[in-house]
């Protein structure tokens with residue numbers, strides 16, 4: 240299998256690149272602004288960018304599109320840029336997949352839901368509350384018009400990544416440095432954090448077996464942000480870390496959040512009953528052993 244991974248300098252794309260190569264797939268991963276030793280430049284915003292040539296010549300069987308602007312509050316305040324980087328970039332990825340007759344994998348989010356229910360299944364009604372959620376949904380709908388696709392919805396992703404910029408990685412890194420920290424976190428935003436490595440493993444299985452359609456992925460935790468930080472503090476905390484629980488209303492972020500978010504991976508689990516989803520403790524134990 241030849242796989243092109245758009246956005247392999249990021250969290251999910253980087254894990255896909257490593258795992259797929261370990262499995263024997265021929266892979267090409269791309270970056271945009273953050274060059275790495277393992278990736279080549281590709282701009283999803285302008286397919287005719289002369290520097291895109293090498294990637295198009297790779298002629299993949301599968302394109303995994305991880306390129307996006309994932310900063311939810313920034314998207315709320317910059318809707319045109321959000322549209323460009325999520326909807327337009329996905330239209331371009333679909334055009335590329337069509338022209339190369341490749342399958343397209345798109346990564347989406349529980350922000351397509353309104354957070355009234357939690358543990359969302361693939362058939363639940365969507366109702367995004369934010370610009371980011373609306374644009375991710377619009378991108379999903381564009382992908383769905385292309386027959387050979389997989390849409391994998393995920394939330395609160397953590398794991399190993401070259402820039403260590405996800406929530407868990409940042410907190411662990413700051414606590415390891417012994418930095419004083421005053422954390423004010425929402426106690427009413429629940430989700431199912433998932434390790435990017437599990438996301439990569441799950442996508443690889445679905446690709447190998449030729450599945451199409453929407454799949455929800457989830458780790459085995461259901462946690463709010465305060466509980467998530469408490470887990471990290473249990474392993475890496477020190478006396479200078481102070482944690483206060485606030486409500487989302489008190490924080491008043493620019494973008495409205497789905498409060499009872501999170502996914503049920505039941506559809507995936509029915510296909511792969513022996514697949515082991517890991518949890519935040521597994522990851523923190525692993526990091527702790529390395530320190």
Ligand SMILES: NC(=O)c1ccc[n+]([C@@H]2O[C@H](COP(=O)([O-])OP(=O)(O)OC[C@H]3O[C@@H](n4cnc5c(N)ncnc54)[C@H](OP(=O)(O)O)[C@@H]3O)[C@@H](O)[C@H]2O)c1
Nearest residue numbers: 246248249250251270271272273283306307346348395396
């Ligand atoms: N992280 C989460 O908690 C989460 C939750 C739900 C859904 N998702 C979805 O999962 C996908 C991957 O997220 P992630 O957390 O891995 O994001 P990430 O770490 O921020 O990575 C995003 C990737 O997109 C690339 N990119 C950005 N603009 C690009 C452009 N114009 N052309 C080509 N590549 C471009 C970035 O490249 P450079 O960095 O090199 O510029 C980076 O490699 C996204 O679609 C996101 O919406 C993530």
